[in-house]
Amino acid sequence: MKTKQQVVMEFRRQEILDAARTVFARKGFADGIVDDIAAEAGVAKGTIYLYFPSKKEIYKSLLQHDMEALKAGTLQRIDAASGLKDKIRAFALARLENAEANREFFRIMDTQPANLSFTRSEYRDWLKEPVRHLAAAIESAARGGEVRAVEAEKVAWAVADLARGAILRRLVGPAESRLTEEAEFVAELIWSAIRIETAAVKPGQETRLA
Amino acid sequence: MKTKQQVVMEFRRQEILDAARTVFARKGFADGIVDDIAAEAGVAKGTIYLYFPSKKEIYKSLLQHDMEALKAGTLQRIDAASGLKDKIRAFALARLENAEANREFFRIMDTQPANLSFTRSEYRDWLKEPVRHLAAAIESAARGGEVRAVEAEKVAWAVADLARGAILRRLVGPAESRLTEEAEFVAELIWSAIRIETAAVKPGQETRLA
Amino acid sequence: MKTKQQVVMEFRRQEILDAARTVFARKGFADGIVDDIAAEAGVAKGTIYLYFPSKKEIYKSLLQHDMEALKAGTLQRIDAASGLKDKIRAFALARLENAEANREFFRIMDTQPANLSFTRSEYRDWLKEPVRHLAAAIESAARGGEVRAVEAEKVAWAVADLARGAILRRLVGPAESRLTEEAEFVAELIWSAIRIETAAVKPGQETRLA
């Protein structure tokens, strides 16, 4: 069981990480100075160094923590969905919602300097697992004759790419549609591309891509 | 007509921009110091400031310049292609080849700090025009009954997203396939999603997605 | 009579001083940080400040305390010796043994920053008294015709200087001889220099300087 000490310790760390996320998201790593983080967290500068050995380490912890959460959430939502199309939609929606709820985190992910030893490639590693998960589902569906025999992993990455693009556009310009619509668009696009047509699509029988 | 002065001036600016591209790509904006750029360009540090008012301005000029080139190239290649699928493939290939030929530039685009007043949103603006171009082609094809009545601009952005994802993966891990294959995959995926099926796809009649 | 309070107080102060001696000897004043002292003493950092008003004051107390002990010990051993040569030997041996038994203290004495208001000059003051004591013995011997009429105080300081040098060399390199031999060397050297020769020294009649 945790001592009260540890609880307080953990709480402070979290406060600082939250402050850091805000600051780094706003100014990036280099321009997000420690004074800012301290001010944002409402503590003195020295206090920061009681909980983290360096600015870099704050940054790393932040990424690690947030990415872990994102990964777990995404995996869980993929599993919760039943059909393949639902899984695709779930994946996209998980990423969209996470980014929406945590714009700061996404902005960091997206502007992360490549030279902090903890690099984008590691970021991609966190993404890799959910993508593989999705790829497995696609393969399974292909074996079941539900979709065509596609390169499952490439298609799964495509889902991730589309989700990312959608998020980015929402981040820059104001949102023009609901998150569910965005996710639906992704799912529909991919689904249309890989499903096995049981019949010719006649004019007027369009899918929701339109 | 340009004086010799101006020619020399322009030449030096270009040398410095090239050096800056290399440095910024390697170390990012914050860690790419002016001394590095000067050394890379083979001039003294002070000389840099005869051609650019500040480090930030070098960065901005660099982005502006490279993005302009990318935009022009992409537009031209879209126009050169005839059918819609070809145009899609051309778009993807243009971006892939550009990124390949100019990894440094792409890396900068991709890690660009969000706080340089010259932001990603502006970057996206450069991309916007080729995407709109592609969207127009899609709409035209839709009107011609070649593809379904889709949200043309969203689909066009999807093409851009997929291309970007492909590039990113090539940048991180070593390339596993040829650029043309990557472009083909993108074109095929999108095409499969939006084309109007003239007949049911029978088993064994798969497309090249696989 | 001391209350139990005072006894405990005194005990804690001593513990802290002991810890401080170890730390300062190992790292010097500037690099011997208060956390180190607290850890070494097995108390919390705040506790230190219940017993001493500042780090500097710990340092001063430490020097004061140790030097007082050194002075008292040296004086006592000089007095205990009977003849002049014995007194010289006793002086040197007292300093050597003290330094050996308490290398930490000596190292502090010897590297003491000159700018702690409590300076080396004060340190020398503690040494002054034993030296004067020895000088008095020399003068007395001179009056008794035992040694030549030398500048007693200068000779006494010379004894101190030689002892110090011997200690320093033992501190740096590993000891090559016993403490008593070192002291004997000092005593013999000085004694040879000031004694009144009762007869010419013939070859082969060398003293133990060799």
Next chain:
Amino acid sequence: MKTKQQVVMEFRRQEILDAARTVFARKGFADGIVDDIAAEAGVAKGTIYLYFPSKKEIYKSLLQHDMEALKAGTLQRIDAASGLKDKIRAFALARLENAEANREFFRIMDTQPANLSFTRSEYRDWLKEPVRHLAAAIESAARGGEVRAVEAEKVAWAVADLARGAILRRLVGPAESRLTEEAEFVAELIWSAIRIETAAVKPGQETRLA
């Protein structure tokens, strides 16, 4: 041949070293802050770092430089003297004069923290050579029957110790005697201790020790 560049470079380094010597002598290493050195040298703080990579390196360079000079000077003066007693006197006088002319340097030598990787032991190394030089002269004299068969190196170190003590006392209290007298005292003391008496010293025939 040196370029003008190198000359200017060397000159600036020297200016900074001079400033550093003053500051370090006054405040010690830890409290001698870089701003002080810069102010003393009449340059901006940043300039310091054009000539030295770190504060520690300034300190090391300073010691190295000054000790080298001291060693060379001492060796030369020993060699210049003819008889053994003269050599002893020369050694002591060289150290005394050097310390007098460069009180700052001596104070640094004497308060040097032991934990700068470049330690006192290395300082002793610089002293070692002149001492060995003197020891050789003593041994040679012993073989020539001029002095007794003493432990030459220990005696030579004794000379160094006495010189050091004399310097220290002059540094603390104001000088009471001329440098030559101090050196003469050292030489006379050692000489009395090791010379071979050709005849009994009769009362009234005292040497200059008195």
Next chain:
DNA sequence: TATGAATGAGTCTTCATTCAT
């Protein structure tokens, strides 16, 4: 025009000291 030495504001980090518990 080109140079590169000089500048000093700005940043991270440390650590003596305080104080609420």
Next chain:
DNA sequence: CATGAATGAAGACTCATTCAT
């Protein structure tokens, strides 16, 4: 009394920018 988390002043070092040559 004891604790140790919190503080913030201070210091080493960096680097964009300037300017005398």
